[in-house]
Amino acid sequence: MTTLQQTVKGDVFLVDDDVAVRRGVAALLTAADYHVTVFKSAEEFLSALNSLDRARAVLLVDVCMPGIQGLELQERLKEQGVELPCVVMTAHGDIPMAVRAMRNGATDFLEKPFTVDEVTAALDRALTLPQEIAIAPHRLPAEWPENLAKLTPRELEVFRGIVDGATNKEIARTLDVSPRTIEVHRHKIMLKMNADSFAELVRMAVALNVDGH
Amino acid sequence: MRPPELEDFDGTLTEQILQTVDTPVVILGPDGAIVRFNEASERLTGYSIDEAIGRKVWNFLIVDEEIDAVRSVFEKTRGEDTPTHFTNYWKTKDGRRRVLEWSNKTIHNDEGEVAYILATGVDITETQSTEFELSETQSYLQSIIDASPVAIITINEQGLIQSFSSEAEECFGYMKADVIGSNVNILMPEPDHSLHNQYIDAYLKTGKKRIINRARTVIAKRRNGDIFPAVLHITEFTDGERIFVGFVEDVTQQKTLERRLESTQLQLQHAGRIGAMGEIATSIAHELNQPLTAAASLAGAVSLTLKKADCPACKDAMPLLDDAVSEIRRASEIIRQMREFLRKRKTAKSLHNVNKVVEEASAIALIGAQTEGVKLTTDFESGIGEAQMDRIQIQQVIINLIRNAVDAMKESSEKRLTISTAKNADFIEIRVEDTGSGITAEMEKRLFEPFATSKKGGMGIGLSISRSIIDAHQGEIAAINKESLGSMFSIKLPTGNYDDAATDRKG
Numbered sequence: 165m166t167t168l169q170q171t172v173k174g175d176v177f178l179v180d181d182d183v184a185v186r187r188g189v190a191a192l193l194t195a196a197d198y199h200v201t202v203f204k205s206a207e208e209f210l211s212a213l214n215s216l217d218r219a220r221a222v223l224l225v226d227v228c229m230p231g232i233q234g235l236e237l238q239e240r241l242k243e244q245g246v247e248l249p250c251v252v253m254t255a256h257g258d259i260p261m262a263v264r265a266m267r268n269g270a271t272d273f274l275e276k277p278f279t280v281d282e283v284t285a286a287l288d289r290a291l292t293l294p295q296e297i298a299i300a301p302h303r304l305p306a307e308w309p310e311n312l313a314k315l316t317p318r319e320l321e322v323f324r325g326i327v328d329g330a331t332n333k334e335i336a337r338t339l340d341v342s343p344r345t346i347e348v349h350r351h352k353i354m355l356k357m358n359a360d361s362f363a364e365l366v367r368m369a370v371a372l373n374v375d376g377h
Numbered sequence: 378m379r380p381p382e383l384e385d386f387d388g389t390l391t392e393q394i395l396q397t398v399d400t401p402v403v404i405l406g407p408d409g410a411i412v413r414f415n416e417a418s419e420r421l422t423g424y425s426i427d428e429a430i431g432r433k434v435w436n437f438l439i440v441d442e443e444i445d446a447v448r449s450v451f452e453k454t455r456g457e458d459t460p461t462h463f464t465n466y467w468k469t470k471d472g473r474r475r476v477l478e479w480s481n482k483t484i485h486n487d488e489g490e491v492a493y494i495l496a497t498g499v500d501i502t503e504t505q506s507t508e509f510e511l512s513e514t515q516s517y518l519q520s521i522i523d524a525s526p527v528a529i530i531t532i533n534e535q536g537l538i539q540s541f542s543s544e545a546e547e548c549f550g551y552m553k554a555d556v557i558g559s560n561v562n563i564l565m566p567e568p569d570h571s572l573h574n575q576y577i578d579a580y581l582k583t584g585k586k587r588i589i590n591r592a593r594t595v596i597a598k599r600r601n602g603d604i605f606p607a608v609l610h611i612t613e614f615t616d617g618e619r620i621f622v623g624f625v626e627d628v629t630q631q632k633t634l635e636r637r638l639e640s641t642q643l644q645l646q647h648a649g650r651i652g653a654m655g656e657i658a659t660s661i662a663h664e665l666n667q668p669l670t671a672a673a674s675l676a677g678a679v680s681l682t683l684k685k686a687d688c689p690a691c692k693d694a695m696p697l698l699d700d701a702v703s704e705i706r707r708a709s710e711i712i713r714q715m716r717e718f719l720r721k722r723k724t725a726k727s728l729h730n731v732n733k734v735v736e737e738a739s740a741i742a743l744i745g746a747q748t749e750g751v752k753l754t755t756d757f758e759s760g761i762g763e764a765q766m767d768r769i770q771i772q773q774v775i776i777n778l779i780r781n782a783v784d785a786m787k788e789s790s791e792k793r794l795t796i797s798t799a800k801n802a803d804f805i806e807i808r809v810e811d812t813g814s815g816i817t818a819e820m821e822k823r824l825f826e827p828f829a830t831s832k833k834g835g836m837g838i839g840l841s842i843s844r845s846i847i848d849a850h851q852g853e854i855a856a857i858n859k860e861s862l863g864s865m866f867s868i869k870l871p872t873g874n875y876d877d878a879a880t881d882r883k884g
Contacts, residue, residue: 182667188674195681228663255666276666277673277709279702280681 172199174291175221179203179237180253181229185276189224189283196284206232210240222290223250224283226276227261235261238268249290253278259366260329266370273363286363307358312372314356320374322349327369401477401498407491409433409451421500423470440466440474454481455491464501476502528625532561533618536577548627550600561623566598581619589613589621597625658716665712673705726850728763729771731798731805731870738772739796742779751783756797764805764870766850771870774843774854778809778866781839785813785864793863804852804869812863816856824856 176198180186183204190200201216203209206229223241227234234252241248251272252265262273271293272286315323318339325335325346332350336343359365368374385391395402395415401422404413414429422429422438435444435451443465454461460482466474477498486492522529528545532538538561541553549556549564556563562573569576580586589611597607610624680698683691735757743753779796786792795810816824825844840854847854852870859865 182671184671185667185674188671188678191678192674192681195678195685253670255663277670277702277705279673279706280677283677 171197173197173288174199175217175219176200176287177203177209177216177221177223177225177248179206179209179223179225179229179234181205181226185226192280192283193224193287196280198287205229206234206237206240209237213244213246218246218248220291221248222271222287223248224253224274224287225250226253227258227265228255235265235268238265238270242269249293251286251290258329259327262363263327263329263366263370266366272367275363282361308368308372311357312368312374315353319349319353319356322346323353323369323374326350326353327366327374401500403434403496403498405434405451405494405496407455407494409435409448409494412493421469421475422467428470438467440468450481451494454483454494458483467498474502475500526626528627530561530564530623530625532621532623534577534581536560536562536574539620545625548599548625549597564597566596566604569595570598577621594628597627658712662712662716666709669705669709673702676701676705725767726765727768729766729768731761731764731800731807732757732759734766734768734772735775735796735798735807738775739779741772742776743783751786751792751794754793754795756795758797758799761798761800761805764872766870767846770846771850771868774846774868775807775809777839777843778868782809782811782813782864782866785811785815787813789813789862791862800872802872804871807868807870808865810859810863810865812861815858815862815864821856825854 173196176193178186178189178193178200180189180202181204186202186204190202193200203212206225209223209225210232223237225234225237232240238250238252241250250265250270251274252262252270253274253276254262254265255276258275262275265273271290274283274286312320321339322335325338330338332343332346336346339346353359354365357365357368359368383390395404395413398415399417401418402413402415403411403418406412410431410433411429414424414426418429419425424437435447439447447463447465450461450463460480462478462480464476464478467477468474478501479496479498481497482495483491484493484495522540523543525542525544528548529540529542530538530545531540538556538559541551541556546552551563560574562570565573576587580589588609592608592610595607595609596604597609598604606628608626608628610626611621612624613619613621676698680695680702683695683698736755739753739755779794782794786794789812791812793810793812795808797808797810799806799808825840844854847868847870850870852868854866854868856864856866
């Protein structure tokens with residue numbers, strides 16, 4: 165992966181313990197004009213860290229790996245003062261893990277398996293936005309808090325449930341309403357928050373500290 | 378040939394016979410009044426002739442309860458020519474009772490009218506009392522049999538019912554009279570119903586005891602067709618012919634208890650299975666998601682490459698690749714739903730007595746376990762009280778630990794299982810200790826991870842589920858190798874008070 169292509173959009177440091185995933189995702193991102201360097205573990209990435217050009221780079225890391233896991237890698241980078249935007253890959257539906265990663269400073273999360281559009285959107289945002297935006301309240305897009313204020317108390321409850329990783333059914337049971345009602349709430353929340361995707365909604369929730377952590 | 382007629386000498390002969398026979402003879406007038414009362418009658422009753430003559434028998438010799446019967450026999454005798462026979466009591470002058478067997482004959486005068494009734498008695502008091510004693514013994518036995526909480530049924534070699542106790546009536550719903558003489562197979566459902574005669578025949582031919590003298594659980598049938606579990610014990614004795622005595626105990630109640638235990642077990646197993654499936658599903662979801670991610674990414678890469686190539690054929694191929702990716706996503710979605718479905722239910726906690734929970738779990742864990750040679754020591758801290766828990770889940774953990782402990786001691790020469798409970802200010806501890814093979818250094822790190830197992834045929838699921846359960850209880854589960862032989866597993870649960878407060882705060 166040393167040949168830089170002319171139209172390269174940036175460096176992607178891909179960390180995943182699964183060889184097939186590394187090969188597939190690397191092929192995809194290369195075809196999508198990123199320059200990809202692969203690492204089979206967080207340890208390998210950390211030891212190579214100093215030799216990497218991180219000027220326009222993003223870390224794409226699986227949160228669930230043997231040894232040092234994705235979240236711990238984020239923390240170690242923070243401790244070392246390494247400013248590197250980070251997109252985490254989670255198992256499909258593992259929202260609590262995604263929320264933790266976002267709170268840890270990840271700019272985005274991707275649920276495996278993902279499409280070309282999803283991954284490129286997440287990487288591009290990470291490459292173009294300053295990293296702090298996701299967590300620094302004073303640099304939040306102004307409409308986010310405004311949108312949040314539009315939510316009814318019940319919608320806010322549902323919003324918290326969602327980003328806690330609860331299923332519709334579980335939220336329904338907790339709030340003693342039908343799962344269908346929760347679906348309706350969920351749809352309204354997406355609309356009111358003006359979120360394009362669930363990932364964006366989670367990003368908003370983390371930035372706005374919706375769940376009170 | 379007619380015997381020659383005897384000269385009566387004005388009744389002297391008759392009188393002599395009357396007085397010398399050693400058996401009471403009484404002659405009554407047509408109204409029942411005594412006209413003759415012989416010496417034997419005097420001796421028997423203590424009444425003199427003078428005291429007796431002219432009195433009606435039922436006015437002084439007959440016991441109160443038999444007066445009516447005696448009078449009706451008297452009327453009957455008076456109306457017929459044929460002799461009548463009757464057994465009744467005589468009341469002696471000093472109040473004793475004698476049993477007399479009477480032959481009564483009516484004597485007519487020349488006009489054909491009833492002149493006298495001649496009653497000749499035999500004192501059978503002594504013989505009778507032997508019989509009475511016998512029947513008293515029998516009724517004593519019968520009363521024991523009838524008081525027995527176990528149904529007692531006797532049958533002969535043909536399988537026909539000879540006796541049927543009160544409890545048998547109660548138990549099977551038949552009255553004695555309904556079943557005496559019936560084949561005992563009416564008390565059994567198929568296949569025994571049809572085979573019972575063969576069972577008896579086989580035993581009579583071979584002498585091989587399949588069921589005799591050993592209790593076994595059978596299914597019996599009530600009159601209304603209901604079947605019920607019964608413990609049957611059969612003995613035999615010979616009384617002229619061979620008699621089989623069956624003792625039948627309805628164990629429906631016992632079975633109900635066992636079933637209840639069984640259903641608890643099933644519930645636990647179910648919880649275990651769901652837990653195991655949840656655990657497996659999570660692992661599969663992860664394992665399968667990786668190749669799906671790789672496949673989707675490769676397809677995406679191909680799609681992007683074709684886009685750049687800008688050839689007509691490539692344009693046709695690209696939507697197909699998009700379809701491939703969406704199918705891969707669908708597969709991933711199915712796995713996700715499966716995992717969601719099997720995800721461990723939220724724990725349903727309530728207050729439970731810790732020792733009771735542990736005790737019950739121990740009993741269940743040891744059912745059907747290979748516990749030969751295993752010595753069990755329990756050390757339950759008294760007054761440990763209650764703790765907030767999902768009982769089924771916690772018991773599942775305990776059962777799992779106990780079964781593991783028993784398994785671990787399979788090869789041990791000393792098999793000591795120790796189950797204990799203890800309490801301090803912050804937590805309640807439940808310990809399961811064994812003298813088994815212990816935990817290898819290699820296993821120690823991965824002990825609570827799914828699919829980590831050192832057991833042959835083990836799934837490596839039990840301890841990972843146990844940990845998730847204990848986690849959900851804000852508790853801790855840990856394992857150590859003991860300094861002596863074996864390992865010790867410890868579960869720590871927050872004490873009831875602490876958890877109550879936490880729950881309250883959460884509202």
